[in-house]
Amino acid sequence: MGMGIIKIANAKQKLKRSITPKKNMLVGATDSPKKGHFAVYVGETNKRYVIPLSTLDHPLFRELLHWAEEEFGFDNSEGGLKIPCNEDYFEGLISLISSS
Numbered sequence: 001m002g003m004g005i006i007k008i009a010n011a012k013q014k015l016k017r018s019i020t021p022k023k024n025m026l027v028g029a030t031d032s033p034k035k036g037h038f039a040v041y042v043g044e045t046n047k048r049y050v051i052p053l054s055t056l057d058h059p060l061f062r063e064l065l066h067w068a069e070e071e072f073g074f075d076n077s078e079g080g081l082k083i084p085c086n087e088d089y090f091e092g093l094i095s096l097i098s099s100s
Contacts, residue, residue, distance in 0.1 A: 041080045043087045048080075051094060058097045064090075
């Protein structure tokens with residue numbers, strides 16, 4: 001139980017860093033997400049998606065965060081939260097989460 005809380009705290013810290021604009025962010029991704037949203041980067045091309053913070057409450061998205069932690073860790077010096085799946089899978093998952 002304690003490890004889950006630590007992982008969620010680490011994810012929240014990572015999200016705060018991904019919301020803050022950085023000089024080295026992707027071209028066209030210089031705008032900060034609007035309040036209540038955060039940006040993630042998906043797929044081999046690191047396509048940027050801005051999604052609601054409420055998405056964090058969904059168990060399927062939490063599983064994606066777990067995959068991201070295993071793949072990239074939470075000390076990503078490149079900035080932004082990367083999700084290790086392809087864009088089609090991510091879009092389908094976000095659609096499923098939004099409809100529930």
